[in-house]
Amino acid sequence: MNRRTPLIGALALTTGLALTGCSSDAAPALEVTGAFMPQPVSDMAAGFLVVKNSGGSDRLTSVTSSLSDHVTIHETTNQAMRMVTSFEVPAGGELDLERGGGHIMFADLKKRPRRGDTVSVQLHFEKAGPISVDVPVKETTYNPKKK
Template structure:
């Protein structure tokens, strides 16, 4: 192999490695854990979960859909006031924590009352990442893993 060919091969390998590193870092890598729904006592329910992003790029949770309700929204809680929002950031290398007393998924006009021990399937929609389907376990009404 002559010097020119060796330099060209080295440059191609270096460029390929750099592009691979960039492309794997340029996408969000999302994982959902800790999902739960307290058993609803009316025609409304709330869902809670943690979205971890181990990727090098931020993403946004833009909506949630479920067969449990045609009216599923995401809500922010600030100063004890709840309001619907259009999205939540999932920071690069960080997490979005939807928890009791804080930001959450809100289901209104439930089509049925899920009972403790059942699961509710939801699909989380993101700005960049593919949708993620999560089976949320229904827990007792007072369930709060942060206080256990």
């Protein structure tokens, strides 16, 4: 039995290292689709998009834009909107920022974009590098159909 103890210990260590290599530490692989901003009717605006992730998990931590110095991320729950510090972008999943749910909020707009304009934003993540997105401005009531 004494000869087996080192062998069992080595196997346990090797198995533990192999499992660690298979953890969810894989790099995120992010792609942004479906971005839009309804034409604002005041000095505030909202932005919506989908972040698809074919890699490891990540978090959207902030958004910046030359349109406003006050860009935050919000969620709406039970018809109440509140600012959040981040949104999860799950491994192999997606973050869907949509009307009535999570969204980007632009306050104190420097100018009011019109339908047909494009607003540049930069999405900042916990692990992945920033992603620049050109967000088209749609009519105020625009709401894309879900597939």
